[in-house]
Amino acid sequence: MEIDQWRRDYLRGGLQRSDLAEDPISQFRAWLEEVVKADISDPSAVCLSTADASGQPSQRIVLLKGFGEHGFVFYTNLKSQKAWDITANPKVSLLFPWHFLERQVIVRGTAELLSDAEADAYFSSRPRDSQIAAWASHQSDAIVSRKLLEENFEACRQRFDGQDVPRPEFWGGYRVQPHAVEFWQGRASRLHDRFVYRALDGGEWQIERLSP
Template identity: 50%
Template sequence: MSRPISDIRIEYKRHSLSENDVQPNPIRQFDQWWSEAISSQIDEVNAMTLATASSDGLPAARIVLLKGYDDAGFVFFTNYQSFKGQQLDENPRACLVFFWKELERQVRITGLIEKVSTEESDLYFSSRPESSRIGAWASPQSQVIEDRAILEKNEAELTKAFAGKPIPRPLHWGGYRVKPVNIEFWQGRPSRLHDRISYTLQENGQWQIARLAP
């Protein structure tokens, strides 16, 4: 007999998180946790859940990859005509969630959306493997297609068309930046009494730090 879902649990006890020890700026705190996650050799450490919502409130979430961050925000790339792109046009707000189970840590970033510059999108697109650049042209992301053969046909035709030539970035493909207004750092603790430290951006540009009950 399979194990009941309700019996699946882990006792978190690796680390603790105190508001007295965190950095005054959440990006610097993210720097610290990011470095520790990289050092822990976590598989796809940059994988994050991206949650969006349509103008009517319909939510959607999926895994995307972080491709850069700095004081301005957190950057990912996608097809602007995809379902998430449509939602971000209608409602330019998003939430990102990192879960690093090896460290028993979660980071949740809520913020406003803006497209990155054309130059930034071009630079990242040119760094992608050739197959990924062709894939950005070949896939009408989120649209209904009859079968996989359509994608394979598109890929074959585009591979031939671009042979020996530079592959330009499609205008419908590029980057978004999530400009944070709230960042929460979650550290698993025993007895489900987890540590949660929240940073909220104030009108004066400063960050207010608070502990949240788990």
């Protein structure tokens, strides 16, 4: 297969300091809008990296469900591996791998649990089958078969027949408050453009160009 010879040059464009917004959220919004316009599947998909108490890292894809000046939001089972990791070590990283635009965004920050009110509001907006699935799956636990999972789902469907599905107490969300956000644009000959926003006291951001 000669995988060590697989390579291509990145030629879609560059990134200059003058191109950047003064804060990372505005810059992220601008890039996300371009991703959406490109009509790519799952534009909000992001790789979440956590580490447990021993320092063992884990990664998985989640969907971004909100962002703003206070951070980046995702939802999950609060008894999942990612939730246990965050309880032990709230420092996390998010990677948006927008390869089709030859771009990446990396967020480094601290995850904090969302309020019950925020979790309730989002849970109520989910499709009914997704709400039922939250009850049926004990995320990250071992399970003997797919059949058992489907039986759990059907039992929960019957349990909530004719009524609203409440949010399980073990299901909620997190907001990642960033202290650094990096924007990466591929360039020819591996001379990529990289800029990182670093949080300063008072809500200001310092922008630095990094070597590729």
